[in-house]
Amino acid sequence: MTALTKPLATIGRVTLGFLALVGRVAIFAGQSIGHIVRPPFYPREFLNAILNIGYFSLPVVGLTAIFTGAALALQIYSGGQRFSAEAVVPQIVAIGMVRELGPVLVGLMIAARVTSSIAAEIATMKVTEQIDALVTLSTHPMKYLTAPRVLAATLVVPVLVGIGDIIGIMGGFIVGTQQLGFATGPYLNNTWSFLETPDIVSSLIKGAAFGFIAAVMGCYHGMRSGRGAQGVGRATKTSVEAAAVLILAANFLLTSFFFAT
Amino acid sequence: MIELTNVHKAFGPKRVLDGVNLTINRGESMVIIGGSGTGKSVLLKCILGLMTQDSGSITLDGEDTAKAERDAFLARFGMLFQGAALFDSLPVWQNVAFRLLRGSLAKPKDEARDIAIEKLRRVGLTPDVADLFPAELSGGMQKRVGLARAIAAEPEIIFFDEPTTGLDPIMSGVINDLIREIVVEMGATAMTITHDMSSVRVISDHVAMLHAGKIQWTGPVSDMDNSGDPYVTQFISGSAEGPIEAVR
Numbered sequence: 207m208t209a210l211t212k213p214l215a216t217i218g219r220v221t222l223g224f225l226a227l228v229g230r231v232a233i234f235a236g237q238s239i240g241h242i243v244r245p246p247f248y249p250r251e252f253l254n255a256i257l258n259i260g261y262f263s264l265p266v267v268g269l270t271a272i273f274t275g276a277a278l279a280l281q282i283y284s285g286g287q288r289f290s291a292e293a294v295v296p297q298i299v300a301i302g303m304v305r306e307l308g309p310v311l312v313g314l315m316i317a318a319r320v321t322s323s324i325a326a327e328i329a330t331m332k333v334t335e336q337i338d339a340l341v342t343l344s345t346h347p348m349k350y351l352t353a354p355r356v357l358a359a360t361l362v363v364p365v366l367v368g369i370g371d372i373i374g375i376m377g378g379f380i381v382g383t384q385q386l387g388f389a390t391g392p393y394l395n396n397t398w399s400f401l402e403t404p405d406i407v408s409s410l411i412k413g414a415a416f417g418f419i420a421a422v423m424g425c426y427h428g429m430r431s432g433r434g435a436q437g438v439g440r441a442t443k444t445s446v447e448a449a450a451v452l453i454l455a456a457n458f459l460l461t462s463f464f465f466a467t
Numbered sequence: 468m469i470e471l472t473n474v475h476k477a478f479g480p481k482r483v484l485d486g487v488n489l490t491i492n493r494g495e496s497m498v499i500i501g502g503s504g505t506g507k508s509v510l511l512k513c514i515l516g517l518m519t520q521d522s523g524s525i526t527l528d529g530e531d532t533a534k535a536e537r538d539a540f541l542a543r544f545g546m547l548f549q550g551a552a553l554f555d556s557l558p559v560w561q562n563v564a565f566r567l568l569r570g571s572l573a574k575p576k577d578e579a580r581d582i583a584i585e586k587l588r589r590v591g592l593t594p595d596v597a598d599l600f601p602a603e604l605s606g607g608m609q610k611r612v613g614l615a616r617a618i619a620a621e622p623e624i625i626f627f628d629e630p631t632t633g634l635d636p637i638m639s640g641v642i643n644d645l646i647r648e649i650v651v652e653m654g655a656t657a658m659t660i661t662h663d664m665s666s667v668r669v670i671s672d673h674v675a676m677l678h679a680g681k682i683q684w685t686g687p688v689s690d691m692d693n694s695g696d697p698y699v700t701q702f703i704s705g706s707a708e709g710p711i712e713a714v715r
Binding site (some may be wrong): 334338343 | 504511512515516517538541542544545546548549550552553554555556566567569570571616
């Protein structure tokens with residue numbers, strides 16, 4: 207192989223590897239959906255997943271949203287002063303939180319908290335032969351482990367996003383009324399009247415997409431984990447990286463779909 | 468009867484199984500011996516369908532295992548894993564009764580719990596263990612729970628993967644005796660893989676020695692000490708000198 211063709215071969219190998227990975231993830235995601243809709247179902251596993259992904263994520267989602275909303279209000283006020291537009295704080299906080307920051311930040315927090323936890327749990331189960339044990343006990347690992355988690359994340363993350371949106375707007379409201387001198391009634395009125403149905407719908411749909419991505423990435427990398435502690439560590443790290451990047455990419459695509467005119 | 472004919476399995480360039488031929492008769496306790504990394508676990512996983520062999524056939528009562536209806540096929544098996552492979556998130560009784568709580572063998576919860584406690588008693592554990600979680604148990608207790616889970620659904624065939632690994636000699640003896648008693652009592656076909664010779668002498672009717680991807684010797688356990696096979700002789704004696712290369 208000549209010095210000229212060697213780099214081309216490397217580019218080709220990397221490209222083929224990437225495409226193969228995309229194909230494997232797409233097949234895994236499709237199989238996950240197939241297992242969600244076909245019996246047997248495991249309602250107890252589903253309820254556990256709802257609790258773990260939804261309820262126990264509330265504190266981190268709430269804290270992330272309130273500080274982000276508060277900081278956003280300060281930034282908009284400070285930036286808006288440059289062209290005498292500081293009055294738009296309630297509207298911009300609302301639209302910023304609902305359209306972008308709420309879904310993206312909740313998605314990223316879920317990637318950090320839930321994707322990592324799912325990947326580490328399933329990878330450990332694989333390393334300790336618990337996945338093989340499931341098979342010998344006539345239980346399909348994807349039905350028992352993947353389907354409940356993916357379904358739960360897809361249903362519960364939009365709820366978390368909705369809660370995050372509200373708490374984020376509250377953060378802006380607290381800073382706006384307590385620090386920046388906005389009156390309570392007009393602030394709330396401006397927030398409410400400025401938001402439109404597509405803003406809220408897009409936020410919730412983004413939440414569902416991000417939840418699906420986060421859970422699929424956790425399950426996929428957990429199931430394909432290598433051996434030993436290093437394998438579990440690598441699966442966990444890769445799952446979070448992949449989930450975060452895919453969530454940001456999906457956010458761009460969904461924003462383009464909903465708002466690019 | 469389980470019959471393996473010319474089974475091959477490789478991982479990349481490494482040939483793990485290189486033409487394995489082996490027959491395990493109904494009601495027989497077969498023990499596969501061999502050094503670490505000789506493919507004993509791979510052989511067992513190929514039979515169960517946890518791995519697919521590259522070539523060769525594996526049949527159960529004359530039916531190709533690859534073509535058998537999966538649930539019905541697996542319902543005939545119980546397995547004790549090397550590290551017990553208990554589900555961390557479930558209490559002991561739900562681990563034991565896992566198969567009885569879901570799928571085609573599902574029973575009401577109370578009945579499944581009663582069966583689990585009876586199986587725990589059978590392996591020498593008291594009912595108060597039932598509500599503990601696997602992480603709260605010692606290694607020996609985890610093996611017993613794994614054994615209870617393997618026999619919970621009264622399978623026809625039970626596989627034991629290194630049943631005494633990581634246990635002290637006394638606990639190893641207890642587990643070996645339990646396995647033998649249970650296999651005889653249930654009339655089950657058993658296949659055990661181990662390199663613990665005390666297990667071999669207690670558990671087996673027949674022994675097969677796996678080395679370099681092939682069955683080097685097979686015969687009744689009573690013939691093992693006088694097999695005349697240099698591989699078996701070296702393995703039993705634990706000598707570094709012989710046809711099996713020992714890396715020092």
